Amino acid sequence: MPPRPTSMDGVAARVRELDRGATIESVVARLEGYERAADGFFNPDGSGPAARAERQPPPNGVVCFGGLYLRVTEAVRDSVASFEGPAFIERLDVVFADFFFQAYEAASENAWVSKAWAPLFELKDDPHVIPLQFALAGMNAHINNDLAHALIQTWVELDIEPGRNTPEYRDFVRVNEILEAVEEEVKVPLSDPFIRAVDVAFGRGDDWLALWTVGKARADAWERAEKLRADPDGDFERFHDRLVGFASHLLLLPQLAHR
Numbered sequence: 001m002p003p004r005p006t007s008m009d010g011v012a013a014r015v016r017e018l019d020r021g022a023t024i025e026s027v028v029a030r031l032e033g034y035e036r037a038a039d040g041f042f043n044p045d046g047s048g049p050a051a052r053a054e055r056q057p058p059p060n061g062v063v064c065f066g067g068l069y070l071r072v073t074e075a076v077r078d079s080v081a082s083f084e085g086p087a088f089i090e091r092l093d094v095v096f097a098d099f100f101f102q103a104y105e106a107a108s109e110n111a112w113v114s115k116a117w118a119p120l121f122e123l124k125d126d127p128h129v130i131p132l133q134f135a136l137a138g139m140n141a142h143i144n145n146d147l148a149h150a151l152i153q154t155w156v157e158l159d160i161e162p163g164r165n166t167p168e169y170r171d172f173v174r175v176n177e178i179l180e181a182v183e184e185e186v187k188v189p190l191s192d193p194f195i196r197a198v199d200v201a202f203g204r205g206d207d208w209l210a211l212w213t214v215g216k217a218r219a220d221a222w223e224r225a226e227k228l229r230a231d232p233d234g235d236f237e238r239f240h241d242r243l244v245g246f247a248s249h250l251l252l253l254p255q256l257a258h259r
Contacts, residue, residue: 004111008237011114012149015098020157024077024090027097031070034063034104041131041189042067049189061124061252062104064131065138068186069100075178083174084167092154092172099146100138115245116145119252128254132190137248139214144244147221152229162226172222176215 005011032044040063041049049067052059059067076093083089106113107121120137123129155162163169228237 004106004109006112007234008114008145008149008241009234011099011102012153014102015095015149016153018095018098022094024073024080024093027073027094028070028077030097030101031066031073034066035070038063038066040064040067040070041186042070049186053189057127058131061120061126061129061131061134062107062138064134064190065120065142068135068182068190069097069138069142071182071186072179073097075182076175079178083171085171088154088158088160088168089171089175091158092150095153095157096142096147096150099150100142103141114141114145115241116141116248118245119248123252126252126254129252130191132187133252135186135190137251140217140248140251141244143214143217143221144247145241147218148225148228151222151225155225155229162222162229169222172218173215176218179214 002014005014034040035043036045038059039046039052040059041052043052046052058064073093076089080086080090080093103113103117103121107117113121120134120141124134151162154160160166160168224240
């Protein structure tokens with residue numbers, strides 16, 4: 001097997017070798033395997049996220065993100081037939097997931113991991129960071145750094161010309177609705193009592209802010225993919241990777257867990 005890549009271009013090249021026959025079910029199965037191995041919040045064989053939240057210690061930070069990712073992927077799988085372009089949504093989901101799997105495997109082998117992903121893997125066992133922070137940091141790394149590369153690969157594979165007035169873009173935006181539904185489900189077991197109290201006190205205001213941020217990040221990823229496809233810029237990509245990693249460090253500040 002070739003050595004692990006040491007750049008995002010190298011990771012993207014490795015992902016391009018992904019089996020064209022891979023399915024969203026295979027992504028779900030792999031994420032379920034992570035959950036089972038680490039007894040995550042959404043372990044299919046467990047007693048449920050609420051019961052898992054009562055047991056100490058909680059799953060490590062990577063598993064906290066993986067559980068959120070599992071629930072999102074299951075929700076996309078269950079809805080895929082209702083999209084205008086189901087083939088595009090499924091292939092994008094599979095390609096996108098492989099960027100996380102590549103980071104997961106690289107970190108397990110102490111190989112190079114992008115600056116975007118590094119904070120999550122470095123701090124995954126910090127007891128002063130709550131599961132919700134880990135999940136958000138994973139979303140930040142995956143959406144803000146990986147999604148543009150996954151979009152480009154999917155457009156090329158399926159011979160799609162990206163545009164805003166297309167079935168693909170409408171489907172891409174519609175995924176935000178799935179994120180909204182999953183966010184409602186997972187935030188309780190991933191939060192601590194203080195965060196839950198704030199949520200009750202402020203109603204859906206904080207939900208709206210979080211979802212707006214994710215929605216904007218996904219819209220920005222589409223725009224970045226369009227620019228990258230037209231004019232690749234390695235220097236900018238390295239700067240962007242570091243910027244996303246800096247944001248993950250902020251999301252994982254231990255002080256957020258001690259208010």
